[in-house]
Amino acid sequence: MAKYTVTLLPSGSQIECQSGQSILRQALNQGISIPFSCLSGVCRTCRGRVLSGEVDTGQVHPNYLNDEDRAAGFVHLCQAKAHSDCEIEVKEIDTSLTHPARALPGRILDMQKLAPDVMRILVGLPANEPLYFHAGQYLSLSLTGGLSRFYSIATSPLIEGVRQFELHIRHMPGGIFTDHVFGEMKLRSLVRIEGPIGNFYLREDSEKPMILLASGTGFGPIKAIVEYSLMQGSTRPIHIYWGGRLRRDLYLHELAESWASQNLHIRYTPVLSLPSDACAWEGRVGFVHRAVLEDYPNLANYQVYACGAPVVIESARRDYKLASLPDDEFLADSFVSLADTATASHNE
Ligand SMILES: Cc1cc2nc3c(=O)[nH]c(=O)nc-3n(C[C@H](O)[C@H](O)[C@H](O)COP(=O)(O)OP(=O)(O)OC[C@H]3O[C@@H](n4cnc5c(N)ncnc54)[C@H](O)[C@@H]3O)c2cc1C
Structure with a gap:
């Protein structure tokens, strides 16, 4: 198999790439940290721009990488493969600030239905193998047969690491x-876990007010971020927006309400898109990402953390940019299903 050198700019880091594997996979194998999330070409977290050389963009649906993007040289490094030596402009992660991913055995300690279709599972780790992560990150959870999926950690991290954590x-x-x-x-x-993974985590070096946008079980990592920041004694302003179709989708509504009632710097706005009469809902109705724009038409001075259904994340990314949110201030994990990547639609 042909071998090429991929140079990342501006850092100058070099990756020795074989033509058959994605550039991201080989960068990670060689200890170079590029931010990533869905690993399926959808979320754009690992987007880079080819400055020279030949790169195959791979299987990325035009919804996520359109003709204009391709013409401008953009690629998603989780899908892109080098076909010559090349130079790619991309953001890298300062690895001194992140925790390396590890594979650990785990055991299901508790299972609790928070809603008819939402299960909270509590995973326990060996006593001498705590998990270190940043608030908001996710991990890969594998069953004994090897089947695995990604899930966000819904528990606040601790300096000494956690020995059990919950997933929603x-x-x-x-x-x-x-x-x-x-x-x-x-x-x-x-079970087996591998993590932590991802670039979606609380940026503690920023003082900007935060908008935390959750759809459905995207509330899990938002919970981790809020609980961690409360534990740190931070009073950085937080406005949580949580969207679902029905009232039962806001499966920890009372918890979010209690954060807001007990902390002056936290606000909570629940939004339902299709409340039925049985919901007896008197709160906001509509698309949750639009509720943010109704309250904050100019997002220039905010930092947004968005997590959950891909359609909500993509709509937020697109519309918040128009509301002057700087690209760097939009942090997101899109709960992309690998089965959906070829057919996803963007119309909310
Ligand atoms: C970074 C990341 C973090 C994630 N964190 C969580 C989490 O904390 N909690 C959680 O519940 N899920 C989370 N997911 C989604 C999760 O990884 C699985 O995709 C999901 O649980 C479905 O797995 P499955 O095997 O049951 O469905 P599959 O067999 O993979 O898919 C079957 C079908 O289910 C539907 N489907 C699957 N996922 C979704 C979705 N997210 N939205 C709409 N339809 C879907 C699709 O129609 C799909 O074709 C996350 C995904 C990513 C990429």
């Missing part, structure tokens, strides 16, 4: 992993 998992009927979680998974089952 929504049932996707017909979905291979979540059918198992809502069917055969039992207390004490063995």
Whole structure:
């Protein structure tokens, strides 16, 4: 297989790449940290721009990388493959600030339905193998047969690492992993985790007011961020927006309300898109990402953390940019399903 040198700019880091593997995968294998999230070409976290050389953009749906982007040299490094020596402009992560991913055995310590289709599972780790991560990051959870999916950690990190953590998992009927979680998974089952992963985590070096946008189980990592910042005694302003279709989708509504009632710097706005009469809902109605814009038409001085359904994240990314949110201040994890990457649509 042909070998090429990919030079990342502005850092000048070099990756020795084989033509058959994605540039991101080989960068990570060689200890070079490029931000990434979905690993399926959708979320844009690993987007770079080819300055010279030949790069195959790979399988990225035009919704996520359109003709204009391709003509300008943009690629998603989780899909892109080098076909010659090349130079790529991309943001890298300061690894002195992140925790390396590790593979660890785990056990299901508790399972609790927070809503008919949302399961909170508590995973315990060996006593001498705590997990270190930043608030908001996710991990890969594998079953004993090897089937794995990504889930965001819904627990605040601790300086000494955590020995147990919770995940909020929504049932996707017909979905291979979540059918198992809502069917055969039992207390004490063995699992494997690999993490932490991702660039979606609380930036503690910023003082900008934060908008935390959650859709559905995207509330999990938002919970981790809020609990961590409360534990740190931070009074940085936080406005949480949590969207669902029905009232039951806001499966920890009272917890979010209690953060807001007990802390002057925290506000909470729940938004339902399709409340039924049974919801007896008197709160905001509509698309959650639009509720943010109704309240903050100019986002120039904010930092936004958005997590959950891909359609919400993409709509927010697009519309908040028009509302002057700097690209760097939009941090997101899109709960992309690998099965969906070829067919996803962007119309909310
Ligand atoms: C970075 C990241 C973090 C994630 N964190 C979480 C989390 O904390 N909690 C959580 O519940 N999920 C999370 N997910 C989604 C999760 O990884 C799985 O995709 C999801 O649980 C479905 O797995 P499955 O095997 O049951 O479905 P699959 O068998 O993979 O897919 C079956 C079908 O289910 C539907 N589907 C799957 N996922 C979604 C979705 N997110 N939205 C709409 N339809 C979907 C699609 O129609 C798909 O074709 C995350 C994904 C990513 C990339």
